[in-house]
Amino acid sequence: MRRIIALASTIILLLAAVPANSINHPDMQIYTNQQQALRIFSNLKPVYVVASSIGLNVTDTIGVQNVGDTALIVSVSWKLAPEELQRKIRVTPSPSEFSIYPGEYRDIFINILVLSGVFPGFYNLSIIISWRSDSTQGGSIVIASSVVFTYILIGERNYRLKVVLKQPDGSLTHGDIIVSYYYANKYVPIYRVHASNFTFFVIEGRYLVEVYLGGIKRSTQEIEVNSDVIIPLVFSPIYISRFSVVSKPLTSRDSLIFSAELRNDDPLIYKKLIAVTVSLFRGSEILIRNETIATLTVRSTVVKDVLGYLEPPEQWTNGTYSVLIEIYSQGKLLYNNSYQISLTVYAPVIIKYFEELTLPVVLIVSILGILFGFIGAKIALRRVGLRYLLKTVGIIAGREYIAYDVRRNKFTDPAYISGEWSKILFAFNLLSRKYWSKPEDIEKRRMIVISTNAEKWIFYAIIKDTSLFLCIHSACNEFDLLEKIARLKVYFSKKLQEHSLHEILVNPEETLSDITKKITELFL
Numbered sequence: 001m002r003r004i005i006a007l008a009s010t011i012i013l014l015l016a017a018v019p020a021n022s023i024n025h026p027d028m029q030i031y032t033n034q035q036q037a038l039r040i041f042s043n044l045k046p047v048y049v050v051a052s053s054i055g056l057n058v059t060d061t062i063g064v065q066n067v068g069d070t071a072l073i074v075s076v077s078w079k080l081a082p083e084e085l086q087r088k089i090r091v092t093p094s095p096s097e098f099s100i101y102p103g104e105y106r107d108i109f110i111n112i113l114v115l116s117g118v119f120p121g122f123y124n125l126s127i128i129i130s131w132r133s134d135s136t137q138g139g140s141i142v143i144a145s146s147v148v149f150t151y152i153l154i155g156e157r158n159y160r161l162k163v164v165l166k167q168p169d170g171s172l173t174h175g176d177i178i179v180s181y182y183y184a185n186k187y188v189p190i191y192r193v194h195a196s197n198f199t200f201f202v203i204e205g206r207y208l209v210e211v212y213l214g215g216i217k218r219s220t221q222e223i224e225v226n227s228d229v230i231i232p233l234v235f236s237p238i239y240i241s242r243f244s245v246v247s248k249p250l251t252s253r254d255s256l257i258f259s260a261e262l263r264n265d266d267p268l269i270y271k272k273l274i275a276v277t278v279s280l281f282r283g284s285e286i287l288i289r290n291e292t293i294a295t296l297t298v299r300s301t302v303v304k305d306v307l308g309y310l311e312p313p314e315q316w317t318n319g320t321y322s323v324l325i326e327i328y329s330q331g332k333l334l335y336n337n338s339y340q341i342s343l344t345v346y347a348p349v350i351i352k353y354f355e356e357l358t359l360p361v362v363l364i365v366s367i368l369g370i371l372f373g374f375i376g377a378k379i380a381l382r383r384v385g386l387r388y389l390l391k392t393v394g395i396i397a398g399r400e401y402i403a404y405d406v407r408r409n410k411f412t413d414p415a416y417i418s419g420e421w422s423k424i425l426f427a428f429n430l431l432s433r434k435y436w437s438k439p440e441d442i443e444k445r446r447m448i449v450i451s452t453n454a455e456k457w458i459f460y461a462i463i464k465d466t467s468l469f470l471c472i473h474s475a476c477n478e479f480d481l482l483e484k485i486a487r488l489k490v491y492f493s494k495k496l497q498e499h500s501l502h503e504i505l506v507n508p509e510e511t512l513s514d515i516t517k518k519i520t521e522l523f524l
Contacts, residue, residue, distance in 0.1 A: 280323060
């Protein structure tokens, strides 16, 4: 009752100060007459929750904009109801008085300081914004004001609310932790911090804890607090952000080829070894279980493309299949998601078995099988296309290198394209010293090939101590690309004649501006 009486008294005093031709209203837009107006934008929280033994020190803003056509003088004051007798609640507006010109926007910083030991209770805080014009109308200065309301809730006891963010394998991760308090039939955000674990001091009540990372809500939990509590929130910052089918099987014996984009949103993850596996289901029947399609090392925030091949378990049939992609670290599941794929294939070929085949028939069938298999593989690779098989083209000279990300059409560090780059670079340095130590060695053995689980790196000498390199899918045969690589060498040789090696390494965007056209010409 005391709070209501005090609030009513404040409003009456403010209304008494406003002339008859002005409007006093706590909405976003306030007009006093046709010549002057002030628009107010409050960024104060609806309620500030404080533990009496801890206190509070926070600064928020109120924005004001002069949308009239005359300059205004603005003054800011505040009032607390009921009055805090110990003077342990202090509010400081900055600036407290200023001029604002037509069209100008200003922020008013409101610092709310609550000292420890304040009496528990529910306080109404009114921020009073008054303004007047420099010009007089009828011998008097035009005055108007508006009030921005908020509340300060002070609890008698404080509790520790500890939030810990973990990955499924037990290691810590980071995110934006938002703690909201249930007030006036809705959750009001009261704390926000970026951390892996953090302890909030709160009062008794109902809370909502949310975690965001990379603009995505990762985890959430509601909790009733009446004692100290620890909330572990488990989520993986490493996940599959995109899945697409590259090539569906046309017959019952073709392979299913798909592409997946793996993303990590936690910049503090370093050298985390993960395995990407795939399982295949037809209804509830499992056809393939946890087949590894890639082993990767994750460093900082990164986006990687993963290409997967699924051979038919026996033969494809018309219907819907489920492809389950899982990500593991240290044998523990980090992420899983299932994707539905509908297949329509040609009827399987009827095979007749004979008790005995003569040697000539066996030889003819074997030769035809190898021939058609080779042609089929070539056709399959062409159907997959450059986008999925060729990842990187670059130049390396000693310890300096540049790499062009073919799929994203930009120059970047190879480590951001492949998690295996550091291993590949180490292996290349060893092999090049062994096989390319002399010019005659280079003429004899121009190509060095290094393979990993899902990638194949081809290094091809241009001149002594300078080589081009490609990163392709491990399914490709490097000898099929010899002609294309040789033509790519001619391209880089001409660029080295036109520009210095240093100029190419420092400014590849300009010196190699036509590389996209050249790669398209050679590999598509």
